[in-house]
Amino acid sequence: MRIAGIVAAVVLIGLVGIPILFVLFAALSDVLPRPGNISLANLSLETIGNIIRGSTLNAAKNSLLIAFGSSLVALVIGTLLAVLLARTNVPGRKFLRVAGVAPMFIPAFVAALSWSLLASPQSGLLNVLLRDLGIDFTVNVYSMGGLVFVLGVYYAPYVFMFVSSALALMNPELEEASLVHGGSMFGTLRRITLSLMTPAIVGSTFLVFILTLENFPVAQFLATPGRIDTLPTFIFRYMNESPPRGNEAAAIAVVLVLIVLALTWVQRRILAGRDYTTVAGKGSRSKTLDLGPWRWVAAVLVSVYFLVTVILPVGALLLVSSYSSPYIPSITGMFDRGSITGERLFEPLTDGLTLNAMSNSAIVSVATAAVATFLAFAVAYLVYRTRLRGRNALEGIAMAPVAIPAIVMGLGLLWAWLIIPIPLYGTLGILVLAFVVTQLPQAFRSMSSSMLQVNKELEESAMMHGAGRFRAIANVTAPLMRAGIGSTFMLMLMLSMRELTVPLFLYNTNTRLLSIVIFDQYENGSMQNAAALGVWYVAVIGLLAIVASRFGLKSLN
Numbered sequence: 257m258r259i260a261g262i263v264a265a266v267v268l269i270g271l272v273g274i275p276i277l278f279v280l281f282a283a284l285s286d287v288l289p290r291p292g293n294i295s296l297a298n299l300s301l302e303t304i305g306n307i308i309r310g311s312t313l314n315a316a317k318n319s320l321l322i323a324f325g326s327s328l329v330a331l332v333i334g335t336l337l338a339v340l341l342a343r344t345n346v347p348g349r350k351f352l353r354v355a356g357v358a359p360m361f362i363p364a365f366v367a368a369l370s371w372s373l374l375a376s377p378q379s380g381l382l383n384v385l386l387r388d389l390g391i392d393f394t395v396n397v398y399s400m401g402g403l404v405f406v407l408g409v410y411y412a413p414y415v416f417m418f419v420s421s422a423l424a425l426m427n428p429e430l431e432e433a434s435l436v437h438g439g440s441m442f443g444t445l446r447r448i449t450l451s452l453m454t455p456a457i458v459g460s461t462f463l464v465f466i467l468t469l470e471n472f473p474v475a476q477f478l479a480t481p482g483r484i485d486t487l488p489t490f491i492f493r494y495m496n497e498s499p500p501r502g503n504e505a506a507a508i509a510v511v512l513v514l515i516v517l518a519l520t521w522v523q524r525r526i527l528a529g530r531d532y533t534t535v536a537g538k539g540s541r542s543k544t545l546d547l548g549p550w551r552w553v554a555a556v557l558v559s560v561y562f563l564v565t566v567i568l569p570v571g572a573l574l575l576v577s578s579y580s581s582p583y584i585p586s587i588t589g590m591f592d593r594g595s596i597t598g599e600r601l602f603e604p605l606t607d608g609l610t611l612n613a614m615s616n617s618a619i620v621s622v623a624t625a626a627v628a629t630f631l632a633f634a635v636a637y638l639v640y641r642t643r644l645r646g647r648n649a650l651e652g653i654a655m656a657p658v659a660i661p662a663i664v665m666g667l668g669l670l671w672a673w674l675i676i677p678i679p680l681y682g683t684l685g686i687l688v689l690a691f692v693v694t695q696l697p698q699a700f701r702s703m704s705s706s707m708l709q710v711n712k713e714l715e716e717s718a719m720m721h722g723a724g725r726f727r728a729i730a731n732v733t734a735p736l737m738r739a740g741i742g743s744t745f746m747l748m749l750m751l752s753m754r755e756l757t758v759p760l761f762l763y764n765t766n767t768r769l770l771s772i773v774i775f776d777q778y779e780n781g782s783m784q785n786a787a788a789l790g791v792w793y794v795a796v797i798g799l800l801a802i803v804a805s806r807f808g809l810k811s812l813n
Contacts, residue, residue: 265650274672319487326468329404343544348558418459422455491505509664576783687763695752
């Protein structure tokens with residue numbers, strides 16, 4: 257096991273640590289990391305001065321405002337949905353549960369594409385409809401409010417899942433005691449229930465804040481047309497200039513990482529020193545809050561959320577990709593005879609470029625799922641089934657990418673594999689490694705939770721009867737964890753299919769993924785093609801979600 261631990265440490269440091277070191281080097285140096293330039297003599301703090309310029313500070317301010325606003329929206333929506341599900345008699349509870357997580361199966365950049373089709377100031381479908389109805393009002397998604405809205409509603413499921421899970425585990429006797437002593441139902445919800453949910457609420461809100469702060473696709477789709485700069489779009493723009501301004505991009509990347517680390521520290525300080533224990537040895541069913549006639553209002557609100565996050569975006573993709581013209585001058589007249597053809601919708605299924613991208617996406621996703629699942633199993637086993645020295649450090653390294661924004665990791669991987677003398681850059685292999693690195697924390701968390709549910713005495717019993725450790729793992733531990741392994745595999749498959757940011761710096765003409773093709777079509781102004789690809793993209797991910805549910809996958813966390 258000692259050799260296995262050393263191998264695992266080397267692999268993790270190579271996958272996670274080296275790319276981060278390259279980003280740090282580029283941020284502190286006046287040259288880019290490439291053969292012949294790696295020298296301590298090159299180190300300088302000169303490029304760090306670029307971050308104090310007005311344009312970069314404005315981008316940082318915008319990023320923080322967008323992250324704060326969207327996390328607040330997500331907090332309100334997610335918490336409200338969770339409380340309605342766990343503590344009220346709202347009708348349609350099964351539908352509420354589906355509505356709460358459904359937006360997660362629409363990738364963020366596809367959601368941004370859909371809302372650019374719905375609410376762009378000039379040609380958005382909603383604005384065309386308003387003009388048809390003679391209403392002098394314009395919905396503009398290319399604005400700070402539009403960004404906050406889209407990010408908030410599509411990240412609300414993270415808060416919903418955290419809070420609803422915590423409510424399901426909470427000891428209801430605490431709420432009962434409040435009611436017995438004269439507390440009202442709403443007062444109990446506010447003072448007891450939500451107060452005890454602080455770890456789940458704070459944790460999910462900080463997670464959403466970090467994810468929206470570092471989000472590149474939505475910002476590129478919606479902020480760039482509105483001339484709103486964010487730190488991720490700044491990094492992307494600097495790397496795509498000619499010549500690339502990699503040092504400045506790296507300096508901004510380091511600032512982004514420092515903000516994320518600071519937020520993580522603040523979160524721990526908020527929760528430190530307080531007791532939030534709510535799970536006791538015995539429990540009882542909590543009392544349901546009777547909303548009276550307001551329960552139908554709550555049901556309508558849930559339906560509106562589902563309409564806004566799923567029905568309208570998918571409907572917009574279908575309408576635009578099925579229309580005979582790239583421009584829709586009138587909603588009321590778009591269903592005239594011959595206007596809806598569907599020709600563009602099915603065109604991707606016969607296009608060689610798209611089919612190749614679909615094939616690449618499938619290969620990369622399956623390979624990533626296999627490698628990440630195996631690596632997560634190995635690390636989880638070393639951490640929770642052995643007494644190796646440094647096993648906690650292995651867990652720390654495996655979880656480190658959580659604090660590294662995807663666009664920063666993409667930069668580090670680009671520079672690392674341009675220098676490392678292994679011919680991996682420009683192949684699908686580099687994309688697989690990149691996805692494994694960024695998704696390893698989710699794989700490790702999923703695998704470790706499954707491993708902790710399996711009693712290690714079963715494996716020890718097999719070893720006492722003569723089986724070697726690896727045979728005991730293969731014949732006892734792995735079969736007992738079959739559901740958890742399958743769930744982790746499907747989770748990695750779905751996350752790989754959704755990814756856009758990381759491969760942006762790593763693909764070439766032959767290794768484009770479906771997400772990259774959609775991004776390129778949008779950037780080139782081919783909205784119908786992008787919409788058609790978006791429809792099939794959502795369909796594939798929806799199919800994966802159905803398959804994943806059969807393996808017991810409950811969420812994307």
